[in-house]
Amino acid sequence: MTVTGDLDCPTASFSLPLSPLPLGPRYSSDLRHMRMTRRVDNVQFLPFLTTDVNNLSWLSYGTMKGDWTLIVVNAVGAVLQSLYILVYLHYCPRKHAVLLQTAALLGVLLLGFGYFWLLVADIEDRLQQLGLFCSVFTISMYLSPLADLAKIIQTKSTQSLSFSLTIATLLTAASWTLYGFRLRDPYIMVPNLPGILTSFIRLWLFWKYPQEQDRNYQLLQT
Numbered sequence: 369m370t371v372t373g374d375l376d377c378p379t380a381s382f383s384l385p386l387s388p389l390p391l392g393p394r395y396s397s398d399l400r401h402m403r404m405t406r407r408v409d410n411v412q413f414l415p416f417l418t419t420d421v422n423n424l425s426w427l428s429y430g431t432m433k434g435d436w437t438l439i440v441v442n443a444v445g446a447v448l449q450s451l452y453i454l455v456y457l458h459y460c461p462r463k464h465a466v467l468l469q470t471a472a473l474l475g476v477l478l479l480g481f482g483y484f485w486l487l488v489a490d491i492e493d494r495l496q497q498l499g500l501f502c503s504v505f506t507i508s509m510y511l512s513p514l515a516d517l518a519k520i521i522q523t524k525s526t527q528s529l530s531f532s533l534t535i536a537t538l539l540t541a542a543s544w545t546l547y548g549f550r551l552r553d554p555y556i557m558v559p560n561l562p563g564i565l566t567s568f569i570r571l572w573l574f575w576k577y578p579q580e581q582d583r584n585y586q587l588l589q590t
Contacts, residue, residue: 398411398452399452399455402455402456402459406459408456408459408460411456413456413460413466413469416449416452416453416456417449417473418473419445419449419509420446421473421477421505422502422505422506422509423442423443423445423449424442424477425480425498425501425502425505426442426502426506427439427442427443428481428484428498429495429498429499429502429555430442432498480501484497484501499553499555499556500555502555503555503558503559506559506560507558507559510562510563510566511562511566514566516528517566517569517570517573520573520577521573524577526573526574526577526579527579529570529573529574534571535567538563538567538571541560541562541563541567542560544556544557544560545557545560545564548560
């Protein structure tokens, strides 16, 4: 495959600063909560672990392809997620369960890397298979909150949604879709389309069930 990714193209420079944004508000909020309370109550660990694996997978794809946009963005993302994991481990009282989850997912990741780098000899086939794996993993992450969206529709409350996170996810998914379209790389373009779709669904939910309305509804219930 011809190496076409670089940091000088307009779309790449647009994608690069936006990519860490979806986790920014949640990342800083959870870190602040853990440092202030010295506890991990109501802080989810698995989403950040899977995001770290996702970053590492795309980092490997970018390295194999020679795409510096993918390399830089996902290297930064992997460092941030690893920092979160270390902070979580520091304050988590049940470290054994967390370490077990981390070891299991990293074990799967290492097995995958071993398969791609050792058993798939052809570089073109290796790149395509790794790209497919990254795409499926990213799509599953974008679609995983659908169960929560169904619950929001059922309860008619958007209190559990973050508006800033929704906007950031929309911008990031759109920028990566444009970047993949420019490179004519379906493995980058296609998996980000569900991110755009789910972001628009969330925006519709914010319009349908405003958070001010949620507060009034809760007051009536009390």
